[in-house]
Amino acid sequence: MRIGELARRTGVSERALRYYEEQGLLTPQRRPSGYRAYADADVAVVRRIRILLGAGLNTAQILEILPCIVDEDGWLTPDCPELVDGLVRQRNRIDEAIGELKATRANLDTLIGAERRASR
Structure with a gap:
């Protein structure tokens, strides 16, 4: 084709x-x-x-x-058995990235909350 x-x-x-x-x-x-x-x-x-x-x-x-x-x-x-180890490492990198993004989001939530409190 x-x-x-x-x-x-x-x-x-x-x-x-x-x-x-x-x-x-x-x-x-x-x-x-x-x-x-x-x-x-x-x-x-x-x-x-x-x-x-x-x-x-x-x-x-x-x-x-x-x-x-x-x-x-x-x-x-x-x-291939060795493939699973590499996939686990990739998953762990994704988990780390998710943790970093959650921390960043929490920081933004704090800033947004501070702005809302200040505008009252």
Whole structure:
């Protein structure tokens, strides 16, 4: 299938699909005309990429772990034991970021409360 068809089937823009190719996440065949030719299996690959991006991973991380991700009945499962440790580290970084954001929000709440008290 051509890039437009893959975009339609996955809901991902052609621009994003080209970016995934630039990052090495997709490797379509090239026709003699230069057009990209995607396999039906690429629909599932794009789905995995989108899920991993949604999990907070960047494309370099996805490139590294994509071969170790298995799609079982609609659930992504790590197939390489060492992958889980990296995912735990990523989750811990997200937890730290959430803690920092909550602290920032509490500071803003304090400032907002002080402003409201002062305007009374």
